[in-house]
Amino acid sequence: MTSTIVDTAVVRLHPLHIGDVEDGVCEVGRADTGVFVELPVEGVDLIRWIGDALPLGEVRRRFVERYGGEPDLADFLDGIASCGFVREAAGVESSAGEAAAPGQAAGGEPPRRGLALLANLPQRRVAWLLTPPMMVAYLAAWLAVPAMLLWQPTLRPAPADAFLLDRVLANALAVAAIAWTLVLLHEMAHAVAVRALGVTGRLSLSRRLWFMVAQTEMSGVRSVPRRRRYAPYLAGLTWDLLLMAGCLGLQLAGFGGRPIRTVAYTLTLSVVYQFLVFMRTDMYYVLGNWLRLGDLMGDTRRWLANLANRLVGRPPRHDLSGVPDREIRIIRWYAPVYLLGSLAVTAALLALTLPAMIKMVGLALTGLGAPVDGVAFWDGLGFVTLVALQLTTFGWIVVTERRAAA
Structure with missing residues (x-):
């Protein structure tokens, strides 16, 4: 949603938890959906003023008075709407020129799986x-x-x-x-x-x-x-x-x-x-x-992707300017642990688990050549079916998670 801001518009939010200030940011989110984000104190003030049902013109005026600059309310509203924080946005127009009706959420609520x-x-x-x-x-x-x-x-x-x-x-x-x-x-x-x-x-x-x-x-x-x-x-x-x-x-x-x-x-x-x-x-x-971190693993992956791009002379793929310097320092220590651990587990899987699994599947397939009325046949069939079920379920999980991330 790309919003057009009207000064008289009022945005109503779902009940939000606002945490304490840590390293210049606060955790803000909905306990009922489990969606939390980290916002600087400027963003927290916007959340508080919008949550008090103030007209957006008044929200803008207070922000300018306190911080000396204009807030990008349209972008901010799009962001919190995508997190499912917005319950109603009366008078806020979308890019198609349609105002959000009373009681209609101005942004989609992130689905909760499970x-x-x-x-x-x-x-x-x-x-x-x-x-x-x-x-x-x-x-x-x-x-x-x-x-x-x-x-x-x-x-x-x-x-x-x-x-x-x-x-x-x-x-x-x-x-x-x-x-x-x-x-x-x-x-x-x-x-x-x-x-x-x-x-x-x-x-x-x-x-x-x-x-x-x-x-x-x-x-x-x-x-x-x-x-x-x-x-x-x-x-x-x-x-x-x-x-x-x-x-x-x-x-x-x-x-x-x-x-x-x-x-x-x-x-x-x-x-x-x-x-x-x-x-x-x-x-x-x-x-x-x-360590009071946000998304350590996600930020580490993005940091490593940027590092890989720099090594081959390409521009960074991800903007990490919003990640606190303190967390970046921790990421530099965590990244080798993440890389070496992942490689060690993969190597162990290839060197130990996979050969044993291949051998057991081979024995099971050999059993399929035995008489149908014998134990060996049904033992082999059952084991192959079990392995196929596990691999299918794992593949379904991979596809589902990639679709959700897209």
């Missing part, structure tokens, strides 16, 4: 989960797991624990069922912690590099102070460690069979994965919150 989790769960029912006594229990789990693994080496998970059953298909299905059950419980922990803060998370499928993952979108927590965001960011990891402490405790008590070891092994992989900060893992968001 399934809303626990949206009807009252906050008071789960607020106790973030009380100080519970925090002590969570800290105990974080300390207990490494302590038990150091104290009793026989408890340490090993690759052999991934083989729960002897048949290839049966083992793949069993391990996949365990892994995805644990993933969903991990995401539910995030969702419960988010509800304890009064906002709602949304569950969706996504990818991290070459891995298909479930994720809980919880950008609504940006409407609470930074110190309170650690609980929902760390909720999934904390739940994993609580479960892992239980598995290790059962093994110490003599009740640790192969299924318990398989669960502990799967949880170990999940915990390690969450510390890979070169992907959008739980600890990546903890790091971003601690």
Whole structure:
């Protein structure tokens, strides 16, 4: 939308959260949609004046009086409308010369992907989960797991624990069922912690590099102070460690069979994965919150693209003038971690995972040549079908995300 500004026009906004000033910018956004942007103090003043339902002529006058220059209200309104912040724009004309009707949003609201989790769960029912006594229990789990693994080496998970059953298909299905059950419980922990803060998370499928993952979108927590965001960011990891402490405790008590070891092994992989900060893992968001950053990974990719262009004598592709100098300095340290980590994961996939997968698919295809009434045929068919389903789902996620970004 390209707007034509009329001084008597009044723009009404949805309820917006405006955070504290940090490094000259404030987080502004809607907790109900999870859309947040960083604005300088000048933009925040415009938001406040527009939010007070002042005529745009008065908004312009106040801005000139305070900052000594004319604001580009048309461009600013287009920007906040594209974020879904505008509820009604009476008297603001679009480029086609049509005024936005009362009650009609002047900009499209960004779609939210995924399934809303626990949206009807009252906050008071789960607020106790973030009380100080519970925090002590969570800290105990974080300390207990490494302590038990150091104290009793026989408890340490090993690759052999991934083989729960002897048949290839049966083992793949069993391990996949365990892994995805644990993933969903991990995401539910995030969702419960988010509800304890009064906002709602949304569950969706996504990818991290070459891995298909479930994720809980919880950008609504940006409407609470930074110190309170650690609980929902760390909720999934904390739940994993609580479960892992239980598995290790059962093994110490003599009740640790192969299924318990398989669960502990799967949880170990999940915990390690969450510390890979070169992907959008739980600890990546903890790091971003601690360092008071906006879109660290997105800005890093754009910075690297500009660097690549400069190396070949081309102009930069992205304008990073709006990124604070402090964040640019952090990006220079984070960029090698991002690059080397991504390359290491890709190399490990090509050198370790892919050959093993090719071998298993080969064995499965060999089984397809066996008699139809035999176990080998159905084992092979089932495994090939499972792999095809995973690859198809991953491809669908890639296409969907690229379309959304276009």
